[in-house]
Amino acid sequence: MSEDNNTVQISIYGQDYSVKAPADPEYIKKIAAYLDEKMIEVQSGFSTTQSSTRIAILAAMNITDELFTARKDQDSGDGKIEEKITTLIELIDESL
Numbered sequence: 001m002s003e004d005n006n007t008v009q010i011s012i013y014g015q016d017y018s019v020k021a022p023a024d025p026e027y028i029k030k031i032a033a034y035l036d037e038k039m040i041e042v043q044s045g046f047s048t049t050q051s052s053t054r055i056a057i058l059a060a061m062n063i064t065d066e067l068f069t070a071r072k073d074q075d076s077g078d079g080k081i082e083e084k085i086t087t088l089i090e091l092i093d094e095s096l
Contacts, residue, residue, distance in 0.1 A: 013039045013052055038062055 008025045010017050010032035021028055038059040043050060 012036045013055065015052070035059065035063070 005020045005022050006025045006028070007018055007020045008028045010019055010029060012032050012035050017032075019028055019032075039052075039055050042055050042058045042062065
C-alpha cells in the first residue's frame with residue numbers, strides 16, 4: 001500500500017481494530033458500522049450466544065446475498081433500459 005494510507009480505529013462486534021487503508025477514514029468507519037450492525041442482527045436471530053466466528057460468517061453470507069441481489073437487479077435494470085432504447089429507436093425509424 002502507498003504511504004498515504006490512513007490508520008483508522010474501528011469497532012466491530014465489541015472488538016477494536018486498527019485498519020490501515022487508502023480509503024477515506026469516514027468511509028472505513030461506515031463500512032465497519034455496517035458490518036457491526038449486520039453481526040448484531042444475525043446474533044439477534046439466535047436465542048443463545050453464538051461464536052463471533054459463526055456470526056461473522058453468517059453476516060458475510062447475508063452481505064454477499066445483498067451484493068448478488070443488487071447486481072442481479074442492476075443487470076435486470078440494464079436489460080430493461082436497452083429494451084426501452086430499442087423500442088424508441090424502432091419508433092423513430094418508423095416515423096422517418
